[in-house]
Amino acid sequence: MDWRVFFTIFASVFIAELGDKTQLATMLFAADKEISKWMVFAAASAALIVASAVGVIAGTFLSAYISEKVLAYIAGVGFITIGIWTIYSA
Known part of the structure; x- marks a missing residue:
């Protein structure tokens, strides 16, 4: 296993997930005193x-049909579009 790739992916996903709506929803479920914290964690x-x-x-x-470079551009445009939409909606 290539640990450098592992930690690069881990760090990228971890940073992207911090403070997003998924984490906020999980915190709300965990704040409910009637719900097991282990159940929230597992789910x-x-x-x-x-x-x-x-x-x-x-x-x-997708990589079988579209080159990695094109996929990277599509992802980049998607992130930029989401960013512009978020700023516009604020």
Whole structure:
């Protein structure tokens, strides 16, 4: 296993997930005194694993038809579009 790649991916995803709506929703569930914190952790972890699996499967499928460079440009344009929309909506 290439640990450098592992930690690069880990850091990128970890930083991207900090403070997003997923983390805020998880905090709200954890704040409920009637819900087990372990249940919140297990459910949120499972959801992130499944969402990541969908990303890996989609990336694998798309890379068979579209070059990595084009996919990077599409992702970049997507992030910029989301950023502009977020600023516009604020």
